[in-house]
């Protein structure tokens with residue numbers, strides 16, 4: 400496996416005149432290998448966009464090491480920029496141009512053959528709407544146009560910050576299919592999102608960030624199984640009596656309104672036997688496998704809303720101007 404994105408110990412503190420210092424990245428690490436569809440998850444304000452902006456040279460890091468497509472970033476970005484496509488938060492397009500014209504201009508500016516424009520319009524499902532002005536596009540259509548612009552260069556690495564923002568369920572599904580197609584064609588995709596079910600469906604690997612630090616990463620299945628407590632949902636008529644029996648047998652039980660949750664169930668047949676022997680008949684026995692949402696909430700518990708520490712005045716006016724220039 401070759402890493403296409405490597406981030407180690409990334410640090411970034413924003414200093415603003417009014418609010419003082421704000422630690423956005425606090426020694427963040429991430430590795431994305433070639434061929435992955437890698438989900439980048441974290442609560443609002445946890446540092447996802449800052450990471451991507453820093454990686455793409457839009458924000459200057461305070462410390463840390465980054466490499467993209469095997470080249471040091473941001474120093475070697477000019478060398479690799481042709482091989483990567485990125486949208487980091489919604490790009491602004493000129494409203495009076497049509498979608499097609501917008502892409503043609505971008506293609507010309509980037510030295511991309513013009514026939515790519517029709518290809519990417521079709522890829523994102525905008526072929527029939529390409530002659531409409533961008534200002535008449537819906538949010539979802541603008542988002543598709545943004546993805547189309549990132550695909551123009553036929554990139555081997557695609558970085559998408561919240562691509563599902565503003566899309567309706569059908570649009571989200573198309574975006575998912577598009578990412579799968581791209582991955583099947585060998586494109587590595589790094590996608591940030593807070594739609595966890597979506598990430599679970601699309602991504603094979605995840606990195607979860609909380610308060611500017613990585614809290615977990617790895618194959619989705621491995622991350623989930625790390626949180627598998629062998630829990631089962633059990634339904635019986637007499638919940639309290641059943642709970643007592645199971646507890647006496649040494650297992651941990653929580654009683655809910657109309658069911659029990661039993662942890663560390665090695666063999667579910669043993670449970671039915673224990674209860675059946677006492678005349679309690681199990682009407683439901685369902686394994687509770689963790690999903691990304693429950694894992695995410697456990698790992699990032701209390702992250703939102705978060706306190707922002709004020710640790711000092713801005714360094715100098717130039718830094719502040721640069722940093723305020725970029726949108727958060």
Ligand SMILES: Nc1ncnc2c1ncn2[C@@H]1O[C@H](COP(=O)(O)OP(=O)(O)OP(=O)(O)O)[C@@H](O)[C@H]1O
Pocket residue numbers: 413414415421422423441442443444445446447448449450593707722723725726727
């Ligand atoms: N240009 C900036 N100036 C000052 N503070 C900033 C700037 N950009 C980001 N921040 C702060 O850095 C922290 C991380 O923000 P970031 O945008 O990276 O979060 P995020 O994970 O992308 O969140 P979201 O899910 O809401 O997009 C936040 O506290 C944010 O307010």
Ligand SMILES: [Mg+2]
Pocket residue numbers: 447448449560
């Ligand atoms: Mg963001």
